[in-house]
Amino acid sequence: MSQTRVLTGITTTGTPHLGNYVGAIKPAIEASQDPSVQSFYFLADFHALIKCQDPKRVQQSRLEIAATWLALGLDTDNAIFYRQSDIPEIPELTWLLSCVCAKGLMNRAHAYKAAVAENEEAGNQDPDKGITMGLFGYPVLMAADILMFNAHKVPVGRDQIQHIEMARDIAGRFNHLYKGEYFTLPTAVVDEKSQVLGGLDGRKMSKSYNNTIPLFVGEKKLQKLVRKIKTNSLEPGEPKDPDSCTLFQIYAAFASDEETAAMRRQYAEGIGWGDAKNQVFEYLNAHLEAPRERYNALMEDPGHIEAVLQRGAERAREETAVTMDTLRATVGLGRFS
Numbered sequence: 001m002s003q004t005r006v007l008t009g010i011t012t013t014g015t016p017h018l019g020n021y022v023g024a025i026k027p028a029i030e031a032s033q034d035p036s037v038q039s040f041y042f043l044a045d046f047h048a049l050i051k052c053q054d055p056k057r058v059q060q061s062r063l064e065i066a067a068t069w070l071a072l073g074l075d076t077d078n079a080i081f082y083r084q085s086d087i088p089e090i091p092e093l094t095w096l097l098s099c100v101c102a103k104g105l106m107n108r109a110h111a112y113k114a115a116v117a118e119n120e121e122a123g124n125q126d127p128d129k130g131i132t133m134g135l136f137g138y139p140v141l142m143a144a145d146i147l148m149f150n151a152h153k154v155p156v157g158r159d160q161i162q163h164i165e166m167a168r169d170i171a172g173r174f175n176h177l178y179k180g181e182y183f184t185l186p187t188a189v190v191d192e193k194s195q196v197l198g199g200l201d202g203r204k205m206s207k208s209y210n211n212t213i214p215l216f217v218g219e220k221k222l223q224k225l226v227r228k229i230k231t232n233s234l235e236p237g238e239p240k241d242p243d244s245c246t247l248f249q250i251y252a253a254f255a256s257d258e259e260t261a262a263m264r265r266q267y268a269e270g271i272g273w274g275d276a277k278n279q280v281f282e283y284l285n286a287h288l289e290a291p292r293e294r295y296n297a298l299m300e301d302p303g304h305i306e307a308v309l310q311r312g313a314e315r316a317r318e319e320t321a322v323t324m325d326t327l328r329a330t331v332g333l334g335r336f337s
């Protein structure tokens, strides 16, 4: 019964794109099928409020991300799939952790430091200009997400490793102060194999670069976007280098080894860009068609998504309610009788 606990959160501020799928969603869904693992996946919608104060966008993104994971086959009987904001124990734990977390530790957080550096570069008098307590305390909320469930492993992108280290730090401090093994120390898992996909302009596919291909755009739009992927000016007949080519990389992220090898040969034989783009579009479209249909059906039925998430929250709270009772008593906020 000692399953490894794997937990990760998805900040709900954008529309899922091919890069998210290849880098995070696909490996997570696969991992959730491993019976030796108990996985926890959640919509980090409290975190979304730090970056985005547009309620419509936050609400839409939560729905889209939930629909995406379900459409791609997340097994919600296995994985516990929930919204962070449905678990009141998370903000409660955030407070307990804030009270043991050194402010100096937060001063060293990359995201905060970057915001300060920007202010300094811009010559602002106040280095904290425009920086909210949400941004400053972001790592504590994230620590609460992780420690609440005693997660062992936390799959994240490189930019998040520091936050996991901070969660360990905070957990250690709490355990030490209150003299007990209240929290498991989590480990960041950065999948070296998991790919960082290039976007339309060849830079990393990211919503901040505005160069993404959304996973479930309609067929026509998908074709248009694939045609927009930047290629070089080599003519048909001239051999092309697949390894420096975003178009090839996107294809390879979806195709089998044999299919990828075949495309590699076509590059060597000088396939024209128009032809290559058509093939990549056809391939992606064929593979995304079925989940796209499921996605569209789910988006039409938010009540179903709501029910799935409510059930996830119930399962999560079976645990968080008990844990929080213990923690309250631990810090001196227990019941009188």
Ligand code: TRP
Residues within 6 Å of the ligand: 007, 008, 009, 010, 011, 044, 047, 141, 142, 145, 146, 154, 155, 156, 160
């Ligand atoms: N901060 C993470 C990101 O932006 C999302 C996140 C929130 C998370 N809470 C988490 C990831 C807990 C792992 C564990 O990617």
